[in-house]
Amino acid sequence: MEAIEVKQEGFVGSIILDNPKKLNALSHDLVDGVIAALAKFAAGDVRAVILRSRPGVKVWSAGHDVSELPEGRRDPLGWDDPLRNLVRTIETHPCPVIAQIEGGVWGGAVETVLACDIVIATPESTFAVTPARLGVPYNVSGMMTFMSAGSLRLVKELAFTAAPMAAERAERIGMINHVVPADSIAGFTQAMAERIANNAPLSIRVMKEQLRVLAGAKPVSPRGFEKVQGLRRVVYDSHDYAEGIRAFKEKRPPQFIGK
Numbered sequence: 001m002e003a004i005e006v007k008q009e010g011f012v013g014s015i016i017l018d019n020p021k022k023l024n025a026l027s028h029d030l031v032d033g034v035i036a037a038l039a040k041f042a043a044g045d046v047r048a049v050i051l052r053s054r055p056g057v058k059v060w061s062a063g064h065d066v067s068e069l070p071e072g073r074r075d076p077l078g079w080d081d082p083l084r085n086l087v088r089t090i091e092t093h094p095c096p097v098i099a100q101i102e103g104g105v106w107g108g109a110v111e112t113v114l115a116c117d118i119v120i121a122t123p124e125s126t127f128a129v130t131p132a133r134l135g136v137p138y139n140v141s142g143m144m145t146f147m148s149a150g151s152l153r154l155v156k157e158l159a160f161t162a163a164p165m166a167a168e169r170a171e172r173i174g175m176i177n178h179v180v181p182a183d184s185i186a187g188f189t190q191a192m193a194e195r196i197a198n199n200a201p202l203s204i205r206v207m208k209e210q211l212r213v214l215a216g217a218k219p220v221s222p223r224g225f226e227k228v229q230g231l232r233r234v235v236y237d238s239h240d241y242a243e244g245i246r247a248f249k250e251k252r253p254p255q256f257i258g259k
């Protein structure tokens with residue numbers, strides 16, 4: 001079951017997240033469906049993609065499917081994790097991907113949205129970066145996705161508080177492109193997608209890849225990378241990581257002890 005709907009109208013493709021039972025959590029199934037849809041669009045003549053939920057949802061996506069996270073002693077966000085594959089697929093997709101947001105965006109879904117090229121959200125939308133809430137050691141390229149969306153101070157506030165940020169503030173600080181009322185967001189997003197699709201696709205494809213390469217060009221020494229990976233291992237081997245996952249599954253507040 002792929003838990004998505006895929007459509008194409010002219011040169012505009014749409015991927016609609018549709019697993020309300022799990023609040024569009026980024027499960028293997030749902031991510032495989034989105035990646036397959038993007039591959040189909042890339043092989044066809046789609047020149048702009050809209051990634052959205054059903055209209056009127058309270059939760060755009062609840063983020064990584066916590067039931068699919070390891071309970072400890074294994075990197076929860078390794079190279080082949082579905083969320084990592086999804087973010088890389090969006091970033092390297094040959095045409096612009098526009099995120100159309102309604103409702104709450106949580107955890108890895110915030111990174112997924114920020115990996116999109118353009119983000120349009122309703123005023124009621126919120127964005128919550130949640131590793132600290134679960135005790136998860138976020139991964140290096142994921143932190144770079146957040147850093148490319150706002151100032152270091154903003155990323156620290158989002159990451160350390162795990163508090164939802166309102167769309168209006170996210171727009172004001174440049175983290176998202178537009179805030180549009182729920183009753184007109186679909187038309188607004190479709191019009192932008194069509195405007196993009198009427199421009200030169202090869203020129204846009206090159207500019208998207210240039211910006212990805214340039215934005216991702218951060219000097220990280222092998223020693224620096226190894227140090228970060230070592231710190232992350234301490235976290236995913238910790239009591240607090242296992243406690244965060246267990247507490248979520250047992251629907252109780254986590255008792256973090258700092259080790």
Ligand code: LCV
Nearest residue numbers: 022025059062063064065066067106107108130131134136
């Ligand atoms: C699996 C879920 C989820 C879910 N997975 O409805 O960024 S990192 O590092 O943290 C990364 C690892 C990551 O993305 O982790 C996940 C981060 N996501 C969150 O922290 C959001 C967790 N969800 C919530 O806080 C609430 O579900 C929200 C506020 C989104 C919605 O609350 P609401 O009261 O409307 P429920 O909490 O009752 O959830 C409905 C069902 O969806 C499941 C949840 O366990 C419940 O299942 P049952 O009906 O079986 O009880 N669910 C929600 N989120 N991420 N399953």
